[in-house]
Amino acid sequence: MEFYEAVETRRTIREFEDKLISEDIVKRILSAGLKAPTNNHLREWEFVIVNDKKERLKVLNLKDMTSYDDCEKMMDSYGMTDSDQRGMYHIAMPKQFSMLYGAGCLILPFFKLRDPLLQPSCLSSLNEFASIWCCIENILLAAASEGIFGVTRIPMEEELIHIKNTINHPDNYAMPCYIALGYPKQNIKLPVQKVINIEDRIHLNSW
Numbered sequence: 001m002e003f004y005e006a007v008e009t010r011r012t013i014r015e016f017e018d019k020l021i022s023e024d025i026v027k028r029i030l031s032a033g034l035k036a037p038t039n040n041h042l043r044e045w046e047f048v049i050v051n052d053k054k055e056r057l058k059v060l061n062l063k064d065m066t067s068y069d070d071c072e073k074m075m076d077s078y079g080m081t082d083s084d085q086r087g088m089y090h091i092a093m094p095k096q097f098s099m100l101y102g103a104g105c106l107i108l109p110f111f112k113l114r115d116p117l118l119q120p121s122c123l124s125s126l127n128e129f130a131s132i133w134c135c136i137e138n139i140l141l142a143a144a145s146e147g148i149f150g151v152t153r154i155p156m157e158e159e160l161i162h163i164k165n166t167i168n169h170p171d172n173y174a175m176p177c178y179i180a181l182g183y184p185k186q187n188i189k190l191p192v193q194k195v196i197n198i199e200d201r202i203h204l205n206s207w
Helices: 003-009 023-033 053-059 068-077 083-095 123-145 157-167
Strands: 045-049 105-112 149-153 178-182
Touching: 003 123, 023 045, 023 105, 023 123, 053 105, 053 157, 068 083, 105 123, 123 149, 123 178
Parallel strands: none
Antiparallel strands: 045 105, 105 178, 149 178
């Protein structure tokens, strides 16, 4: 798939066919991730792939939010007023567990920490965190070029503690998100894409 086509095609998908992604494709997608720019030239990124469903149950310590009213209250507390954004959350929140458990491949990406992530001393202290997200975007675009789509989820603190206890990763590595990839189910409900005119976001020489 041509690059701009992959960019246009990529969508966040939360419902997947019951089909594993081949090992060769996963390696190709992760290799694309490793081509991303990095802050220190070392690409100190590691990936834990959890495809055994019993092991996924051990790793995933979260639940779906199935209550419409609870979802509404959460969005109100966040001050969300955009109807397209609220519509996306109503599709997403009931699938927080199922989208990770049902994906064709669940990837836990890790990056090496220099400073405590939530106690940065300056903006450059976040370089490692910024770099891993460049890697993740490469992964999502490479997956789209393979006809594979997915979703990321940033874990809550209790999830991170549970993952540390479950997979026993080194203390100096952190997981920024889950990456769930797979072949999308047919006729799934997708949120309305927010259309943004690039001319409205460009500022020449000053804001």
